[in-house]
Amino acid sequence: MNSVKIVEDFWEAVWTSRNPDAIADFVVDDVILTTGGINIVGKKSFILWANQFLRRIDDFRFEVVETFQNADGSRVASRWRFRGRNNGVLGTVADHRPVSCTGVAIWAVREDGKLLHNWVERASWEMYQQLAA
Secondary structure: OOHHHHHHHHHHHHHHOOOHHHHHHOEEEEEEEEEOOEEEEOHHHHHHHHHHHHHOEEEEEEEEEEEEEOOOOOEEEEEEEEEEEEOOHHHOOOOOOEEEEEEEEEEEEOOOOOEEEEEEEEOHHHHHHHHHO
């Protein structure tokens, strides 16, 4: 199974295209997104979370740095970066200053290629320092 392609197709359809509704095409109904130590459970909740996130960053641009998988394709890791303009991200005032952030996502992939779980770590502290400077 080419899980790298599945995840990179997800990145393109959802984040590069700024289309959170596309999440539904890639994930199981009870998908889990773990971000900031909090679990977002289910397709609808994941889509809502992604829409809220995108509303806080104008001119959102997403790029994948690299993606790779384990031997059986059940786990995929990606390093990525996004850029945009602050529209209230991290609870800050929407001053429209440039902002960028790097991160890592680990995916659990089911045998049929559906995405089960996404663990995300972002450089939020560094992004906050950009906005607080």
